Amino acid sequence: MNIVSAIILTAALLMIIAGMFCLVRTYNLIRIIIAIELAMKAITLLLVFSGWVNGNLALAQTFVITMIVLEVIVAVVAAGIIVSLYRKNGNVDIRELTNLKG
Amino acid sequence: MQQFFIVLCLVLMVLAGGAAVMFRSMLKSSISLAVASALLAAVLFLMGAYWASIFELSVCSGLITVVFVSAVSLTNTDRCSEVRVREHKARVAVLPAILIFAGAALLFILFNSDFNIVASATPASFSAFKEALWSLRQADILGQIIVILAGTFAVIVLFKERDNI
Amino acid sequence: MEGQGIIFICIFVPLIGAFLLPIIGRFMPRLRNILALLFVLTAFISAAIALPQALSGTPILWQMELPLGFTMGFLADGLAVFMAMTSSLVASIIVFYSFGYIEHYPNQNEYYMMVVLFIGSMMGLVFSTNLLLIYLFWEISAVCCWRLIGFYRGKDIVLRADKAFLVTVGGALLMLIGFISIYVQTGTFNLLDMQGNAISNAAMVLILFGILSKSATLPLHTWLPDAGVAPSPVTSLLHAAVLVKIGVYVYARLFLVNFQLDAVWETAVPVIAGVSALVSAGAAMIETDIKRIIAYSTISQLGFIFLGLSCGTMVGAAGGLLYILMHSLAKGGLFLCAGIVEHSTHTKDINKMGGLAKCLPITAVAFACCAFSVMGIPPFGGFFAKFMVINGAATSASPWVSVIFIIGAVMTIIYLLRVFIKVFFGEITHPDIKEGSWEMVSSVSILAALSLLGGIFINLPSYVTTFIIESLGRW
Amino acid sequence: MITFATISFLGLPLLAILLLNIVRKETGGTISINIGFVVSIIQMIAAVVCLSLLWLHGKDFIEFSLFWDMNATLGSARFSVDLFSLVVLFCIGMVSLASLLTAKKTIGAKALNYTNLLMVIMLGMNGIAVVTDLFSLYVFLEITGIASFVMIALLHDKRGLEGAFKYLVMSAIASALILGSLALIFTQTGSLVYGDVANALADWRNAQYAPLLVVAFVAFIAGFSIKAGIAPFHGWLPDAYQSAPASVSVLLGGIVTKMAGVYAIIRVLNSVFVSMPMINQTLLILGLISIVFGAVAACGQRDFKRILAYSSISQIGYIIIGIASGSLLGFVGAMLHFFNHATFKTTLFVNSAAVEAQTGTTDIDQLGGLQARMPVTAVSSILAFLSMAGIPPLAGFWSKLLIIIAVWQSASVAGGAIALAASIFTAAYFLILQRKVFFGPLEDHLTEITEAKGTISLAAVLLSIVTVAFGVLFPVILNFLHLQGIL
Known part of the structure; x- marks a missing residue:
């Protein structure tokens, strides 16, 4: 394994860890989505890296493009839900989401 | 040289990602995310994935940032982002330790696996990319069409319709 | 093979007919009642028709080949037909009794449907030759029992119905x-293919748990007294005709007819039965609720049946089988009498009753006859059956068990006499009550008469049961 | 004929979306629901047609494509239907129909949006059923997910938005896990088509990259377990089910999470990760935890829909252990249980929709004795529940039996025994629910309630007929499967 691959994998892992850390650390709904986006960056990197490794970069790029489209739509839906929640609750605090208990 | 730039961009990207986590202000967080995304685009470009890089730059670091910034401004929550430090001191200390430990274990596993690298850093030709996209990935293109439809309906439901409750 | 149709009539007329009853009941309640009785009687008559062939040595068999060893079939051998006749006979008398008892309550459509379905599942169970089919009908009967116990819909009552279902x-x-x-060992669920196999003790324990829960024997008996909140015809059905007898029958079918058991069970099962008989007899002596007393007496008497079937001698097994019949008739009668008493006095507490023999003379006589049969007073049927069981136990490998049962029999006499005297003699508490409707009174009279006749003409039933047991060729 | 039938799975909902948005806004409501009926009924017919053609020609699967040339380069992401996907496609049509029947009475002014999203979600689920490529599988999973978030939030109420957000976050995490694992697998295989990956992984045990694949598998199973709501990863599922509008819960509970999680796991296990004991054992343990946990947790709930949600977790466990047994019998059992679960769980959600529509609440403490007032709902719920608790002769018993025999024979005796004994908890929460809602005395404030007329009752009746018929005719079905050489 060459050094660049090692650094790429490390960077991807660090981004995922940053995302997970952010996910459990925040009360803010928007920041939760930012955390997920951070993790998705790492996944993008991993996908291109895998194409780079096995020489099938063209295929890897098509994956990345499809994935980016999906990512955007998820972000838009999430933002829409957050804005609607803000209109109901007056804030974007996860501690306010207590209507569902069992 | 190229490898040096890849590494440099990666380091900067991780730093920007960390900044996105650490900033108190939501606006600054979103912009850090955009920067991380742009740096990722640079990495992808250097690795030879040109089209992925263009998409990453325009869509992720452009469009998604717009979405986040609008969400932040629509909800006026730029400043009220509180952090869970006060209530769960113990948990906040333990968690990074677990994460870093898990990460180290994963890295160890990955470094011990032997990647048979075939063609590192050979940029894909446009024709190969076109072939891959249009004839191999028909299902994904159909999926993209459907997901854009879904996004449209989502916007209609979530933004356009006035709620009557 | 001739006459397979008769088994199908016996099983599927009540099973399918049950689902017609609520539809008919919406328009013509009277017709529904008659049809319900008719369906059950059909089962009885077709079982009776099948009897000669069943005893002839070439029983009627119908089978459907299925992959994976799921092969299903129905077999009308002597044991099955005997059981089917006993159940459907008592059940048809109970259905007839319900005409009078149940007519003023809501949910009658459901009641008749469930009763007939109950009988149908019993018929299906006795003829099954497949473990899966046995389980299938077993669970249908549990569902029926659940709905029937919860018939009155009170919060507490429904809770007890749930308890019975869950157990x-x-x-x-x-x-x-x-x-x-067993299936994983043998690769089949078909009982005919594994005749004479030995089964592991673990499987035996698990199956025994199922049987004991259904027959309400000691560790799993508590649901049965609680089920007394149901209407009297239902309790009678549970105790006498169908539910508890299912457990006994499956025991006979699996462990007398089919599987070879470890020798240890010839002691273990009688001991469980003995403990169950004694403890519940003790409980019956201190209870004051008339239906609970009779319920505990059922648990106690089931001990006798289990003893007979499990003691390992031919006389005992024949006696156990005979006692199934005699106990069904007598216990059915006792519950129906208790139903009349409850209907008239609106209480179940024996301390609040007395001197009812004056107002309810027929019921009192019927109750006495049935009680004598259960106590084992000659010449009632119960005496002969009990005698055979204890005789069989005394000649078996562990004769000391019979001592426990003799004690149990004495306790039976005591607590049934206590009930009888408290309820029907002494101070008159309810001077102005009347007998129940003619359907109710006549059905208890029939049951009492059958208990007596069964004793007087004991030759016929005892010949049949002995023949059935002999033809198994075990001893 | 066959081309038409196969293409209708993906083409018809697309066409319907076009049609739906051409009609004028004012009349859109009723027409859109009717268009939905047509689409779901045609899908059911198409599934049956394909199934019979499959048997007539004696084939195992049919390949097809939508717009492009079928015979393009090797390794392209093409579509294919086989027995299992056709059963599943039939279920999708059936549950969509039930959801539409429920929606007709309850959805009101949102009919057009609802139908549009239903078409998208059908496209997503049909896509999951027919793709032959791991990445396309992910794409369609995501489509299904996005459409379901929006459907949960359709009414714009606080609860719906909250449930949708929780689902979205968990689903996004699951997607990240799945995609990361795909990237790791892709490094070694160079393709994500099922067959290619299976070939590349065939000798995984001896390969140098085995540790890498272990990481990939862990991420993969975790991702799909989140999507399926298997026990340690189930947090979002009850919230999502409870908060969704009535007709959407029907859809979610009946089919969506089963498609997104369970079907995907079964498909991948069957065509890609063939016979890997490590994965099978993990899934067996997860499945058993789900069975026991879901059933026990359901006993403590006080909301009709939440009980159903927890019971879904429990029932999914049965499907998972069936497939984890690794034998053909287990697979058939899992397939049949999938179908049965779709019928009886849909029935129950339709019943909860009926109760909600008539009484305005799903809190079981406020209900009681509804059987006298709503007989159709009560009887169909009893049948569905008995089927779920595995009481013969209803459908659920047979599929559970096959699964348990398979587990017992091939994996572990204890597993089979636990799975079977856990049915007692199913019976327990069934009794609690029946006692509080339908059985028992009629509450005073409910005396004015009437049966939910029209399409809701129709849906309940149709589904109950399927449950009963499947159970009673099971020996015939068993024989038929045997003749086809499947068992």
Whole structure:
């Protein structure tokens, strides 16, 4: 394994860890989505890296493009839900989401 | 040289990602995310994935940032982002330790696996990319069409319709 | 093979007919009642028609080949037909009794449907030759029992119905685990293919749990007294005709006819039965609720049946089988009498009753006859059956068990006499009550008469049961 | 004929979306629901047609494509239907129909949006059923997910938005896990088509990259377990089910999470990760935890829909252990249980929709004795529940039996026994629910309630007929499967 691959994998892992850390650390709904986006960056990197490794970069790029489209739509839906929640609750605090208990 | 730039961009990207986590202000967080995304685009470009890089730059670091910034401004929550430090001191200390430990274990596993690298850093030709996209990935293109439809309906439901409750 | 149709009539007329009853009941309640009785009687008559062939040595058999060893079939051998006749006979008298008892309550459509479905599942169970079919009908009967116990819909009543359902279904699940372990060993669920196989003790314990939960024997008996909140015809059905007898029958079918058991069970099962008989007899002596007393007496008497079937001698097994018949008739009668008493006095507490023999003379006589049969007073049928059981136990490998049962029999006499005297003699508490409707009174009279006749003409039933047991060729 | 039938799975909902948005806004409501009926009924017919053609020609699967040339380069992401996907496609049509029947009475002014999203979600689920490529599988999973978030939030109420957000976050995490694992697998295989990956992984045990694949598998199973709501990863599922509008819960509970999680796991296990004991054992343990946990947790709930949600977790466990047994019998059992779960769980959600529509609440403490007032709902719920608790002769018993025999024979005796004994908890929460809602005395404030007329009752009746018929005719079905050489 060459050094660049090692650094790429490390960077991807660090981004995922940053995302997970952010996910459990925040009360803010928007920041939760930012955390997920951070993790998705790492996944993008991993996908291109895998194409780079096995020489099938063209295929890897098509994956990345499809994935980016999906990512955007998820972000838009999430933002829409957050804005609607803000209109109901007056804030974007996860501690306010207590209507569902069992 | 190229490898040096890849590494440099990666380091900067991780730093920007960390900044996105650490900033108190939501606006600054979103912009850090955009920067991380742009740096990722640079990495992808250097690795030879040109089209992925263009998409990453325009869509992720452009469009998604717009979405986040609008969400932040629509909800006026730029400043009220509180952090869970006060209530769960113990948990906040333990968690990074677990994460870093898990990460180290994963890295160890990955470094011990032997990647048979075939063609590192050979940029894909446009024709190969076109072939891959249009004839191999028909299902994904159909999926993209459907997901854009879904996004449209989502916007209609979530933004356009006035709620009557 | 001739006459397979008769088994199908016997099983499927009540099973399918049950679902017609609520539809008919919406328009013509009277017709529904008559049809319900007719369906059950059909089962009885077709079982009776099948009797000669069943005893002839070439029983009627119908089978459907299925992959994976799921092969299903119905077999009308002597044991099955005897059981089917006993159940459907008592059940048809109970259905007739319900005409009078149930007519003022809501949910009658459901009641008749469930009763007939109950009988149908019993008929299906006795003829089954497949462990899966046995389980299938077993669970249908549990569902019927659940709806029937909850007939009055009170909060407490429904809770007890749930308890009964949960206990019997839990036992049945354990039994199914046992069945599957047998299946994995042998590769089939078909009983005919594994005649004479030995089964593992683990499977035996699991199946025994199922049987004990259904027959309400000691560790799993508590649901049965609680089920007394149901209408009297239902309790009578549970105790006398169908539910508890299912457990006994499956025991006979699996462990007398089919599987070879470890010798240890010839002691273990009688001991469980003996403890159950004594403890519940003790409980019956201190209870004051008339239906609970009779319920505990059922648990106690089931001990006798189990003893007979499990003691390992031919006389005992024949006696156990005979006692199934005699106990069904007598216990059915006792519950129906208790139903009349409850209907008239609106109480179940024996301390609040007395001197009812004046107002309810026929009921009192019928109650006495049935009680004598259960106590084992000659010349009633119960005497001969009990005598055979204890005789069989005394000549078996562990004769000391019979001592326990003699004590149990004495206790039976005491607590049944106590009930009888408290309720029907002494101070008159309810001077202005009347007998129940003619359907109710006549059905208890029939049951009492049958208990007596069964004793007087004991030759016929005892010949049949002995013949059935002999033809198994075990001893 | 066959081309038409196969293409209708993906083409018809697309066409319907076009049609739906051409009609004028004012009349859109009723027409859109009717268009939905047509689409779901045609899908059911198409599934049956394909199934019979499959048997007539004696084939195992049919390949097809939508717009492009079928015979393009090797390794392209093409579509294919086989027995299992056709059963599943039939279920999708059936549950969509039930959801539409429920929606007709309850959805009101949102009919057009609802139908549009239903078409998208059908496209997503049909896509999951027919793709032959791991990445396309992910794409369609995501489509299904996005459409379901929006459907949960359709009414714009606080609860719906909250449930949708929780689902979205968990689903996004699951997607990240799945995609990361795909990237790791892709490094070694160079393709994500099922067959290619299976070939590349065939000798995984001896390969140098085995540790890498272990990481990939862990991420993969975790991702799909989140999507399926298997026990340690189930947090979002009850919230999502409870908060969704009535007709959407029907859809979610009946089919969506089963498609997104369970079907995907089964498909991948069957065509890609063939016979890997490590994965099978993990899934067996997860499945058993789900069965026991879901059933026990359901006993403590006080909301009709939440009980159903927890019971879904429990029932999914049965499907998972069936497939984890690794034998053909287990696979058939899992397939049949999938179908049965779709019928009886849909029935129950339709019943909860009926109760909600008539009484305005799903809190079981406020209900009681509804059987006298709503007989159709009560009887169909009893049948569905008995089927779920595995009481013969209803459908659920047979599929559970096959699964348990398979587990017992091939994997572990204890597993089979636990799975079977856990049915007692199913019976327990069934009794609690029946006692509080339908059985028992009629509450005073409910005396004015009437049966939910029209399409809701129709849906309940149709589904009950399927449950009963499947159970009673099971020996015939068993024989038929045997003749086809499947068992």
